[in-house]
Structures are given as structure tokens and as C-alpha cells.
Amino acid sequence: MKQEEATLRFAVQQSIHWMIVGLMIPVITLIFQSKGLNLREIGFVMAVWIGSTTLLEIPLGSLADTYGRRGTYLVSLLLNTLGCFVLYLANEVTFVLLAAALLGASRAVYSGTLDAWFYDAFHQAQGKQTYHSALAKINVAVTIGLAVGSLIGGWLPDIASNSPNVFSSIYDINLLGACIANITLIVITLMLIDDRRHQRNTQPKQVRKNAFQLCTQALKVCWKHDVLSRLMQATVVFGMVLSSVENYWQPYLADILHGTSSGVIAFGAVSALYFIMSAVSSLISVPLLRVFSGLHKTLMFTTRALAGVCFIFLAYTGHLLSFTLCYLLFFFLLTVGNNSESVLLHENTEEKMRSTMLSISSFMVTCGGVLASLAFGVIAERFGISASWIISGALLVLSSVVFIFVSEKRDFKTT
Structure with missing residues (x-):
């Protein structure tokens, strides 16, 4: 093939x-x-x-x-x-x-x-x-x-x-x-x-035994591995930020549109543009990697840090146009490094535990989402959605620093 x-x-x-x-x-x-x-x-x-x-x-x-x-x-x-x-x-x-x-x-x-x-x-x-x-x-x-x-x-x-x-x-x-x-x-x-x-x-008992051993081994590797441990740390924060924006962008936009002539169609338009932006970020990630000399970690550090700054700006938007532009730019910056993160995760994982490690990564995203729902829900209720977004943006900027310490060889084969 x-x-x-x-x-x-x-x-x-x-x-x-x-x-x-x-x-x-x-x-x-x-x-x-x-x-x-x-x-x-x-x-x-x-x-x-x-x-x-x-x-x-x-x-x-x-x-x-x-x-x-x-x-x-x-x-x-x-x-x-x-x-x-x-x-x-x-x-x-x-x-x-x-x-x-x-x-x-x-x-x-x-x-x-x-x-x-x-x-x-x-x-x-x-x-x-x-x-x-x-x-x-x-x-x-x-x-x-x-x-x-x-x-x-x-x-x-x-x-x-x-x-x-x-x-x-x-x-x-x-x-x-x-x-x-x-x-x-x-x-x-x-x-x-x-x-x-x-x-x-394999027999069912052996499958259960092997699955448990593999699960335990993957967790140990994830905890001790120089690259994987840092990726997982960043993944938790990614899940928190993603949950924060997904949970509250609709009520935030509803407040912006309150008293204006814009209707529910604005929500559909923003959602449709988000799908388009997701596809664009994935395609642009390939030539963008060349700009960063083939270093995935540099691409992820730069785009995630800028996404955090953009998220903070999003918290201060007060008009439909400024919100839409900032929202789409934020998602572009947040997701443009996802392909690079996937590459590093795969390259640093043994074939025998590849699915297990991907499940651990998905688990980290979910844990971040749960933490955000609990913590930022209280913050948003007491201090407003903008406050929760400012904190999320700051956390995203801080978490992007872990990518600097990731060990990686330059990948000049980027096409």
C-alpha cells in the first residue's frame, strides 16, 4: 500500500x-x-x-x-x-x-x-x-x-x-x-x-492481564518520559481552555447581541466559520512548520502563547465583529499546533502501547475540561465570563513554556 x-x-x-x-x-x-x-x-x-x-x-x-x-x-x-x-x-x-x-x-x-x-x-x-x-x-x-x-x-x-x-x-x-x-x-x-x-x-484471561500490564506500563512511561510528560501537562491546560470557551462563548455572545437587530443566525454563522477555520489551521500548519525550521516544539510554543494572548483580548470584546474576528483567530492559533503535538506523541511512543497513550492524552483533555467546568463555572458566576477567560488565557501562555524544554530534532522534511 x-x-x-x-x-x-x-x-x-x-x-x-x-x-x-x-x-x-x-x-x-x-x-x-x-x-x-x-x-x-x-x-x-x-x-x-x-x-x-x-x-x-x-x-x-x-x-x-x-x-x-x-x-x-x-x-x-x-x-x-x-x-x-x-x-x-x-x-x-x-x-x-x-x-x-x-x-x-x-x-x-x-x-x-x-x-x-x-x-x-x-x-x-x-x-x-x-x-x-x-x-x-x-x-x-x-x-x-x-x-x-x-x-x-x-x-x-x-x-x-x-x-x-x-x-x-x-x-x-x-x-x-x-x-x-x-x-x-x-x-x-x-x-x-x-x-x-x-x-x-490470546485467551480472554491473558487479554485482560496484558491489557492491565500495558495500561500500567504506559502510565509509568507517560509520567517519566521527557517529552510525553510535558505534552500531557500542556494537554490538561488545553482541555481546560477548550472547555472554558466552549461552555461560555454562546452566553457571552448573547450579551453582546442583546438589544441589537442580530438574531440566532449569528450563532450559526460563527459556528460555521469555526469549522472553516479548523480546516484552514490544519492545512496551514504544514507550510508554517517550515517557517519554524521544522521544529514542532517552536511552532507549538509560539502559537499556543499567542492563542493565550488572543483569548485575553477576546474577554474584552464588546461588538459582534470584534468578537468574531478574535474568536476565529484564537481557535486558529489554538489548533494549528495540534498536528505537531500528534507527531511528537506518536514519535515518542512505542507501537505496542500507541492506542493506550492516545487514550491517556484524551483522558488528560477530559480531566482539563472537568476542572474547568468546576473552577471557571464558579469564577464566571461570581466575577463574570471575562474573568474566567482572562485566567484561562494566562494559563495557556504559561503552559506553552513547557514546549521549549521538549527534546526534538529538526524535521526539515516537512512536505
Whole structure:
């Protein structure tokens, strides 16, 4: 297999995967409300969803390295399908909580599976591309998938509203659509992803033992490794900042728009521009790496520090135009170094624990999000959203310093 083919296979698979995720993005809160849940209950359900992912992230991540990456990923699709179907049938909060737990577990099982597969498959394939440039293309495919899925997810309820006797809620069509799409993706994944090299012929008891040992070993390596330990420190802060802006940008913008002629369409426009900016940052990261002489750590330090400064400026915006420009620039700077971070993480991780290490990284992002929700929620309530953003921006600037101490060789092969 050539590197171009491996990249195309993974790009197609990931675009479909994230398109399915996008089906739920515009209506997930509305689905919960259609099941009779109030805002307090919805908050509890989301806590169960995120909590199940957090608790299972690392233990289940080692199963992909032990049992097989494609097989583990397919299990996550089955769990996601089951979670969507339970949510479709749910008529009380208990079953909604069960669905949330299944969906959270699905996310934990998925984490680090096919990303690890692609890194290994790419480097075993023939070609002269770099993983960094290939990853940029993959992230564009992911963004397109999310955008298309979100558009379809917002359009499906309109179709259901024209057939009022078919669905008890117009949002049920999104859940059924996700179930059908997941099953279709299972077939597509079997066709596109060849993981025979990582299939294991071990007994269940041995699998559990190996998974536990691998999990423990990966945690020790992560704690002691010069590069990985610093990446994880920065990842926690990244999760905190990401949660801070995602939780509060809508109410902040609502205050800006209060009393103006701008309507809800402004939120949709900003969200759409965010998807575009995410794709642009991934593409620009390739030529930008050349500007920094092939040093990933210098790229990450510079862009993350500037993102922190931009976030502080965002806290002082008071008009729609200034908010939008600052918001998009912040996200561009925050995410343009993600590909470089992924490269360093993969390069410093042994193949046998690659999925486990990716799960640990995802766990750190989630932990940062939980910490931000607890701490910045109190700060925002007492002192305002701007105060929480100023603190977040300062933390992002300070955390970017750890990249300076990362050991790295210059990568002049940046195309």
C-alpha cells in the first residue's frame, strides 16, 4: 500500500465517522428535552456521559493495543448504536442515563484505535510524504464530515415534522439515522481498514492481564518520559481552555447581541466559520512548520502563547465583529499546533502501547475540561465570563513554556 492510499482510506473512513457524530450536535439538548428532561436533569445526564468516558478512557484504551485496533473500534460503533437505540426508546430519565453511559463508553472504546492504526500503516507504506502533512489532510476530512453531519442533523427534524404520525418526536429521526449510519460504517471500515497485523490470538484471561500490564506500563512511561510528560501537562491546560470557551462563548455572545437587530443566525454563522477555520489551521500548519525550521516544539510554543494572548483580548470584546474576528483567530492559533503535538506523541511512543497513550492524552483533555467546568463555572458566576477567560488565557501562555524544554530534532522534511 502507498502512503497516498493509506491517507485516502483513513480520510474517507474518518469523514464518515465524524459525519455521524455531527448528526447529533445540533439537536442533542433538544432530544433530551423531548424526553421530558429539565435543564438540571440534562446537566446530570451530560455529567454521566462525560464521566463514563473519563473513567473508562485509559482502561479500555489498552484493549486496542492488546486485542486489535480495528476490532476494538468496531465494538465502539456497536456500543454507539446501542446507546442511540436506547435513547430512541427512552421515556424516562433512568433510560436516558443508561443511553448516556453507553455513548460515553463508546467514546472511551474508540479513543486511540484507528489513529494508532493510521500512524503505523502510514509509516509501513511506500512514499515520501510526512505524517504531519498527511494528518493535515485527515483533519480537513474530519472537519468536512462534522460540517456535513451538522447540516444533515439540523435538516432531518424538518423532514420528520412533515410526517407527524411516524415519529413520537421529530428528533427521533436523528437517532435512527445514527443507528443506520453506524451499521453502514461497520461495513465500510471492514473494507477500508486492514488490521490483520495487529490481530491477537490470546485467551480472554491473558487479554485482560496484558491489557492491565500495558495500561500500567504506559502510565509509568507517560509520567517519566521527557517529552510525553510535558505534552500531557500542556494537554490538561488545553482541555481546560477548550472547555472554558466552549461552555461560555454562546452566553457571552448573547450579551453582546442583546438589544441589537442580530438574531440566532449569528450563532450559526460563527459556528460555521469555526469549522472553516479548523480546516484552514490544519492545512496551514504544514507550510508554517517550515517557517519554524521544522521544529514542532517552536511552532507549538509560539502559537499556543499567542492563542493565550488572543483569548485575553477576546474577554474584552464588546461588538459582534470584534468578537468574531478574535474568536476565529484564537481557535486558529489554538489548533494549528495540534498536528505537531500528534507527531511528537506518536514519535515518542512505542507501537505496542500507541492506542493506550492516545487514550491517556484524551483522558488528560477530559480531566482539563472537568476542572474547568468546576473552577471557571464558579469564577464566571461570581466575577463574570471575562474573568474566567482572562485566567484561562494566562494559563495557556504559561503552559506553552513547557514546549521549549521538549527534546526534538529538526524535521526539515516537512512536505
